Amino acid sequence: MPQDTFLLTVLINLLGVAGIVVWHLQGRSRPNERLVTQIVFFLAMTVALVFARIVPFRFDAPHLDSSGSLIVLAKILWWTHLSWATIGFVRIYIVLDGRPREARLIQDLLVAIVYLGVLLSVMAFVFGVPIGTLLATSGVFAIILGLALQNTLGDVFSGIALTLGRPYTIGDWILLPDGTEGRVVASNWRSTYLLTGAHNLVVMPNSVLAKQGLTNVSKPDETHQIVLAVRIVPTHAPALVQMVMLEALSSCNSIVQEPPSSVSLMGIDASAIDVQLYFRVMNPGQRSSARNDVIDLVYRHCNANGLVFARPLGTQVFQDGEIAAPKMSALALLRSIALFSDLTEGEREQLSAGAVEKKIAAGEELLAKGSVSGRLLLIGEGVVLLRDQGEIVARLAPGDMLGARGVIAGQTESHQALTLTPATLYEIEKSTFDNLVAGRPGLIEDLARRVGHHGSHNVSGSPPPIKSDGTRADLVHAIRVMLGGS
Structure with a gap:
């Protein structure tokens, strides 16, 4: 072997080994840098191969000396760097294309094809193995193996079909025809994992999912x-x-x-x-x-509103006068409010006697933000909104109450209250409430402590932290537990 060819062969081997070392030192957290490194070393090795007149995709019977071994090693390293550069392009494409997490299934498939192609190329062009005969011989074995792994292969190819078709992605909520439903939390070659509402993990074979229709509840949105x-x-x-x-x-x-x-x-x-x-x-x-x-x-x-629920179908037919709707009154509302659960029936009657029924049109302001309410407002009919800087904080219904912060604790209102629909309210002045608690010195402290214990969850207080879905369910639940008993 000429001296210059020998030196170039040594250089190719050094470049190949150095590329492997640098590739490992960079780690998986830097895929872009890895790809650049692979391309640089691959191009340098290719240039050296050209000058050394070594053709990596043609089989030349190696000599039984050190130079022949160096050529064989150089070809193996060149094919290895070719496979890594190709795989780097595949992974970068999937990341930059914004593919979902389950696209790793396609990535693994392409990587396996690349490695298989490089392995066959090394066997054919480096060691001179007759690939055609090998493939023909292994065909019979592949058929036997395919029959033995029929179900597993069905799951694998069904997983590939589901990944390409993308009927769902990781995080979607899906519903199956048998009633099984849950959020897709993982997907691999063989199975898809669903986390149900009961917090159970259901493992569904991909072949089963591919054969039946499913409903993607998360598309076009989560509502x-x-x-x-x-x-x-x-x-x-x-x-x-x-x-x-x-x-x-x-x-x-x-x-x-x-x-x-x-x-x-x-x-x-x-x-x-x-x-x-x-x-x-x-x-x-x-x-x-x-x-x-x-x-x-x-x-x-x-x-x-005096509406009565009808009996279920198949039961005794309703007769006039058999069922009467409960009459809404200030006393009935006071009985349903948990804040006043410690009052005696006589004390509730005393409060209700001072209540004044008022009809309020839609869009009327009931309490201003920052004001100290001098009256309790019991909602008998209609819907009331709580707003803060134009944003709706909560919606109140019959059985809810306003003004408790001001009347009981002397605190200001944190939100504006106004009617969304025509409403019926029962007003109880602070003087009426003061006359009630005058004979029970500990009552006002107890009620103020309850309001303070629930913090700003009085109906005119500040809302709790907003949930990630943007609802205010926690606020209204606390309001109604404290004031409505529901």
Whole structure:
């Protein structure tokens, strides 16, 4: 071997080994730098091969001396750096293209193809192994292995099809025909993992998912519609029933208000008006709590407007006078407010005797932000908004109360309160409340302590931290636990 060829061969081997060392020292956290390093060393080795007149993709029987071994090693290193450069391009493409996490399945497949191609090339062009004969011989073995691993291979190729089709991505909530539903938390060659609402991990083989239809609840967005059926005794006009149901939905803080919820009158007969309520939640995980809130608010608004729930189908037909709607009054509201649970019946009657019923139009301000309320306001009908700098903080319904901070604790209102719909309020002046507590010195301290214990969760206080979904369910839940008992 000529001296210059020998030196170039040594240089190629040194470049190959140095490239491997530098590649490992850079680590996986720097893929761009790794790719640049691979390209630089690969190009340098290619230039050296050209000057040394060594063709890496042509088999030349090596000599049995040291120079022949160096040429064999140089070819192996060149093919190794070629595979690493190709794999680097594949990984960079997937990252820059913004592919989801499950695209790693495609990446692993391409990497395996690259390594297999390089291995066969080294066997053919470096060691002179007849690849055609080898592939023909291994075909029979591949058939036997494929039959033995039929189910596993079905899962693998189904996983590839699901990844390319992208019916779901990591983090999506999906619903299967058998009723199984959950959030996709992981996906690999064989299985997809779902985290259900019961916090159980369901492992679904990819072949099973590929063979059945599924519903992606997270597309086009996370909001999820819920349908709630209600039956009302036909003692009032259907238009009034529809209006009351819309008010109940508009007062709920656990559901999405834009786009607005809707009410559909499904039918009417002598026993009931069938109504269906359509509303949306921020994500499927909130369905249960939102449904609970809507049912509670439907009950409140029906009681406030004199609507009676009809008996279920198949039971005794409703007769006039058999069921009467509870009459809404200041006394009934005081009985339902948890803040006044320690009052005796006589003390509640004393407060209710001083209550004045008022009809308020929609859009009227009830309490100004920063003011100290001199009256308790019990909501009998309608919906009241709490706003802060133009943003809706909470929605209040029949059975909620305003002004407790000022009357009981002498604190200012943290939000503006105004009516969203026409409302019926019961006003109790601070003087009436002062006359009640005059005979019980410890009562005012106890009530003030309750308001202070719940902090700003009095209806006119500051809201708690907002959830990641943007709702104020915690605020209203605390308000109604303290003041509404629900």
